[in-house]
Amino acid sequence: MTTTTTETTERVGLMMSGVTLLHADGENEVRALDDVSLTVRPGEFVAVVGPSGSGKSSLLAVAGGLIKPDAGRVQVGDADLVTASKRDLATIRRTQIGFVFQSANLLPALTAIDQLRLPLTLGRVAEPRDPMQMLEEVGMADRADRRPHQLSGGERQRVGIARALMTRPRLLLVDEPTAALDSKRSQEVVALLAREAHKHGVATVMVTHDRDVLHHCDRVLQMTDGKLAPVDEV
Amino acid sequence: MFLALRELSFARGRFALMGSVVALIAVLMVLLSGLSVGLVNDGVSGLKKLPVSSFAFEAGVDESAAFTRSMVEIDKAEMWVDVPGVADAAPFGLTLVNTRTDRGVDIDLALFGVELDSWLLPTAATGSDLSGPGQILLAGTLADEGVAIGDVVVVDQIDKELEVVGFVDGQHTFGHVDVGYVDLSTWQEIRAGARPGDEVPNHVYRWVTAIAVLNEGDAEPDVAAADEMAGTTTMTLEESFGASPGYTAEVMTVQMIQWFLYAISALVVGAFFTVVAIQRRQEIAVMRAMGASTGYLLRDSITQSVILLVVATAVGLGIGLALGAGLSATEMPFALYPSAVAAASAFLVLLGLVGAAFGVLRVTRVDPLTALGASR
Numbered sequence: 011m012t013t014t015t016t017e018t019t020e021r022v023g024l025m026m027s028g029v030t031l032l033h034a035d036g037e038n039e040v041r042a043l044d045d046v047s048l049t050v051r052p053g054e055f056v057a058v059v060g061p062s063g064s065g066k067s068s069l070l071a072v073a074g075g076l077i078k079p080d081a082g083r084v085q086v087g088d089a090d091l092v093t094a095s096k097r098d099l100a101t102i103r104r105t106q107i108g109f110v111f112q113s114a115n116l117l118p119a120l121t122a123i124d125q126l127r128l129p130l131t132l133g134r135v136a137e138p139r140d141p142m143q144m145l146e147e148v149g150m151a152d153r154a155d156r157r158p159h160q161l162s163g164g165e166r167q168r169v170g171i172a173r174a175l176m177t178r179p180r181l182l183l184v185d186e187p188t189a190a191l192d193s194k195r196s197q198e199v200v201a202l203l204a205r206e207a208h209k210h211g212v213a214t215v216m217v218t219h220d221r222d223v224l225h226h227c228d229r230v231l232q233m234t235d236g237k238l239a240p241v242d243e244v
Numbered sequence: 245m246f247l248a249l250r251e252l253s254f255a256r257g258r259f260a261l262m263g264s265v266v267a268l269i270a271v272l273m274v275l276l277s278g279l280s281v282g283l284v285n286d287g288v289s290g291l292k293k294l295p296v297s298s299f300a301f302e303a304g305v306d307e308s309a310a311f312t313r314s315m316v317e318i319d320k321a322e323m324w325v326d327v328p329g330v331a332d333a334a335p336f337g338l339t340l341v342n343t344r345t346d347r348g349v350d351i352d353l354a355l356f357g358v359e360l361d362s363w364l365l366p367t368a369a370t371g372s373d374l375s376g377p378g379q380i381l382l383a384g385t386l387a388d389e390g391v392a393i394g395d396v397v398v399v400d401q402i403d404k405e406l407e408v409v410g411f412v413d414g415q416h417t418f419g420h421v422d423v424g425y426v427d428l429s430t431w432q433e434i435r436a437g438a439r440p441g442d443e444v445p446n447h448v449y450r451w452v453t454a455i456a457v458l459n460e461g462d463a464e465p466d467v468a469a470a471d472e473m474a475g476t477t478t479m480t481l482e483e484s485f486g487a488s489p490g491y492t493a494e495v496m497t498v499q500m501i502q503w504f505l506y507a508i509s510a511l512v513v514g515a516f517f518t519v520v521a522i523q524r525r526q527e528i529a530v531m532r533a534m535g536a537s538t539g540y541l542l543r544d545s546i547t548q549s550v551i552l553l554v555v556a557t558a559v560g561l562g563i564g565l566a567l568g569a570g571l572s573a574t575e576m577p578f579a580l581y582p583s584a585v586a587a588a589s590a591f592l593v594l595l596g597l598v599g600a601a602f603g604v605l606r607v608t609r610v611d612p613l614t615a616l617g618a619s620r
Binding site (some may be wrong): 102119 | 535
């Protein structure tokens, strides 16, 4: 298994230990996650690679409080995701966790600047970032009034990253951010992710197929049949 | 509100389409409401304007045709006056006749026969009050149709002549026919088919259509006991509307159309918001993953449907009222009552919301997991 460094609670972005997730596949029970342990420090940018169906998405779902594991502990900041109620999970996702989705998944009705305002309307946010400043940070200030269909794939992904950071989350979960991008845009987007993770001290977990972007990451892990293992050569 | 308003403006074409359907239904609602009130007025406005609490008809009379069938002895009025809680009771005659004025205007009339000193008799708004046999006091609306004071109205077949002495104010109709007040004895002669100069047998003067009863204030007389005692069947004024020709059928037809419209509107709005919710599934999943609570998503979608319904209904209401103002000026039986129109509009919005709720509730069933790439 992987890292077992003992961090103090304040220094933990994400802490998963002994996490097992089962799901039924016909009559068989498949271990989507098999005794997975993973700790990500604030500001650390970790990539998880692996073939489809290896459990990468399950890892994000469990770390993001979207599914509860069948065994193990999951902690984001000082919030325990396993014991939290459904309602509390929504609050934890809203305030502590940022998601960056495959194709950005922006809302078609909203302009870039409104995409960033949206997370702040969902409920009380302790220290919201300034939407315009955030857009500037991802190089999209001049596109503030454009809607998603007026943006390129790379631009949409930049807005998606900015949106995920609006509430100053402890943990940023990134799902195949380069799936819809050419290699130049892929490099730019992942470089941006690395920069934001380091700058804001956000523990970041990125799931990807794309081995060409791994050199931006602090650490790379390999997922195989629900098991997580470190990869040495980056 | 944040998202609801931005989506309304972004997808304005789609929402405008839906809004027009609701607005058109609202227009139809206003017109039907006007027609319904108009038909009611046309059917029973003459009765509504009588200062009457109830009518005592012949015992066991067919209630849907009481005014045309009932025959009550005139002296039962005295029996009714003595009933506790009854302020006054007076004989009342009603019959429908075809007439023609001496200037050649054909008019159908509902003749209301009342005693000259009766509390049932209205005062004239123009001309003079009814003061003797052979006179007639007409509904004000007839003045617009070429009838004037001093004209003589001739009852078809029996050639009975009635002199127009005045008009009462406003619309007085019964069964879509204008009302004319005549002296009770004159009414009894016409009802008996007596021609001028005929020898009228005494028994003709013993019968009237009903005894009109006026209660004392809010008193509720023991109607069953009084009916038993006097040998009558009593209907309240409102109940007696059903005895006006065609009244029940007309009111029911219009009401049925209105109910269908409400149902159609609720279903159409429901279908629309269901489709919108299905189309937004991915968006909703993303918002849920971002931590949007069910309450937030419901509030947002419901705000959207309220805005759509209220704006569309208001627009429809405006168009309907404008059209209605035009219709009121025509021969159509059409009258808009603010309370009826307001109730219809509120109901349209309310039922639309019930429909929308069915679509909107789908947002609660979206799994945030679908926001993540493929399956786990």
